[in-house]
Amino acid sequence: MNAALAVPLWLDLLTVGIGALQGALFAIFYKRFDLVGVISVAILTGLGGGILRDLLLAVGRPAAMQDKYILTAIASCLVAILIGRWYKKASSAVVFLDSAAMSLFAVAGTYKAIVNGTSELVAILLGVLTAVGGGVLRDVVCRITPQIFTGGPLYATASAVGATLFLLLEKSSLDLNLALGISAVTIVAIQMASLRFRIHLKPVLDSLDFEDPSK
Numbered sequence: 001m002n003a004a005l006a007v008p009l010w011l012d013l014l015t016v017g018i019g020a021l022q023g024a025l026f027a028i029f030y031k032r033f034d035l036v037g038v039i040s041v042a043i044l045t046g047l048g049g050g051i052l053r054d055l056l057l058a059v060g061r062p063a064a065m066q067d068k069y070i071l072t073a074i075a076s077c078l079v080a081i082l083i084g085r086w087y088k089k090a091s092s093a094v095v096f097l098d099s100a101a102m103s104l105f106a107v108a109g110t111y112k113a114i115v116n117g118t119s120e121l122v123a124i125l126l127g128v129l130t131a132v133g134g135g136v137l138r139d140v141v142c143r144i145t146p147q148i149f150t151g152g153p154l155y156a157t158a159s160a161v162g163a164t165l166f167l168l169l170e171k172s173s174l175d176l177n178l179a180l181g182i183s184a185v186t187i188v189a190i191q192m193a194s195l196r197f198r199i200h201l202k203p204v205l206d207s208l209d210f211e212d213p214s215k
Contacts, residue, residue: 011180050133053130123167135148136148
């Protein structure tokens with residue numbers, strides 16, 4: 001089955017657009033980048049996860065390397081610049097868009113993996129990779145430790161839960177778009193609850209943070 005036909009185009013473009021918008025706002029408000037920097041971060045954030053997914057799936061040229069995806073990312077930059085002119089601070093918008101982008105990336109990545117005949121475990125892993133890949137590339141370029149590694153909100157965990165839920169719903173008789181929507185909303189809900197109630201992962205060996213009083 002042709003993956004490009006099987007994955008809904010609206011889902012791909014919406015995912016890229018929201019991811020790029022989040023990346024552009026991050027570059028504008030948190031890093032104070034110039035226009036080239038904002039466009040570069042937006043493209044990396046919007047397209048990075050999907051490119052990594054397609055390379056691992058070995059499906060040929062990554063789907064994101066098409067004009068419609070790149071133009072969608074650039075259009076998101078223009079929207080971000082307009083938002084920047086209206087608002088001096090957009091921290092809450094950046095956080096929500098980050099969560100929304102991850103949720104869409106997770107279900108789109110999982111679905112494309114299924115279409116290409118991977119195992120269920122591999123599909124979940126690729127869903128998570130697609131969800132966090134763009135954000136990791138963004139953070140690396142911005143010279144900060146990727147947020148998913150710092151024991152913060154349940155970004156990767158929520159993506160894994162949502163990807164697993166989508167696999168279960170996809171096997172049922174539920175409409176595909178409804179399955180995508182339920183899974184994406186579940187991911188956002190988990191991430192927002194994690195932020196609201198400070199449900200964070202801790203360092204694997206938090207005892208290493210203990211400071212020796214003799215020093």
